[in-house]
Amino acid sequence: MKKIFLMLLAGGLLVSCASKKDLEAALAKQKETKELLDTATVKLNACLADERASNARIEGFKEQITTLKNSNNALLSNQGDLVTLSTQGSRNLERSLESMREKDLQIRSLNDAITKKDSVTLALVTSLKSSLGNLQDEDISVNVEKGVVYISISDKLLFSSGSDKINENAKMVLGKVAKVVNDKPEIELMVEGHTDNQPISSTKFTDNWALSTARATAVTRVLQEDFNVAPKRMTAAGRSFYIPVATNDTPEGRAKNRRTRIIVLPKLDQFFDMVEKGMEEAKANAKKETEMKKN
Known part of the structure; x- marks a missing residue:
């Protein structure tokens, strides 16, 4: 009888130790999962910023398409002064293309600023x-x-x-x-x-x-x-x-x-300064590209 009691007691202690180890492992896994979740949250925010930038580019392209359609309609409805209208249409097209390049570069600058901010956030969380x-x-x-x-x-x-x-x-x-x-x-x-x-x-x-x-x-x-x-x-x-x-x-x-x-x-003032600087550089680069294409 005494041997049976000792065997039961030893078995209970082993189960208790195993349960404690399982609990510690579960807590460690929970902490690791939470850290992965925080990292995924930062990356998700970066993806959402990319999506917003892409949507902005699409809207910009839609505006340019409308401008080009209007220019084309003006050319078709005024064939009597074809040379003048052709020249004006060419200028409108150049301005539209320049505007499209400028907006594209500005959106890239904004996206770069947001990506840099998210990188700083992730580094801060890690620290x-x-x-x-x-x-x-x-x-x-x-x-x-x-x-x-x-x-x-x-x-x-x-x-x-x-x-x-x-x-x-x-x-x-x-x-x-x-x-x-x-x-x-x-x-x-x-x-x-x-x-x-x-x-x-x-x-x-x-x-x-x-x-x-x-x-x-x-x-x-x-x-x-x-x-x-x-x-x-x-x-x-x-x-x-x-x-x-x-x-x-x-x-x-x-x-x-x-x-x-x-x-x-x-x-925020530093962030917006970075965005504003990127916008100005984009505008200057768009004009530079237009001049190079003319020459």
Whole structure:
């Protein structure tokens, strides 16, 4: 009887160990799948940008076809002055072709700018995940939505309940974010504070608006004072409880809604400068090609 009991106990321990290994393997597979999903999201955004550029080119071609048809109709309806109309039609055709070349080059320039932006986004996500890789998913996550990088940090990691004072242990996390940010001066940050819908009223905070704004400001202050992130690159915003990511009807949902979100943005003025420069170069190149064809 004693031998049978010992055999059953050993078998149970083996099953327990096997289950734990299966769970660890499943968690590792889940993390790998999530990283692949984020990478696929960035690539999807690039494909969508290509589609938009192609549609714009098609519309441009349609406009040129209409112009050419109008020129042709004008030639046919005025045969009495054939020489004059032929000359005018030739000029219209040249202008139409020049315009088509210009639009084509401009669309290519815009597509190149978008592709460059998406490449920067993918590199940023890779750097952040590498830096923050040892943290639990429920405490911090890095996601890409519509080409924008979001870092979401749970309040249990950053703050005590009802407080805007950042925990000392949380500064390690913000330091890792700051290192990536400081290595990429072409990006800016918006720090958003979010709460659940439970009312708060204290001597320091009159409501959730005040609490969420104070927490966002506290994060930007630590990034500036402790990790030398330039303040002109940051914006602090309180969002109260009006943008939940889960239901506020359960404790688990409210815990997910209490968070600080860091939105990583490219400097839009630099992006648009790059687009504008590409457009000007496209226009100049189109005119140059037209002159070369005339000669």
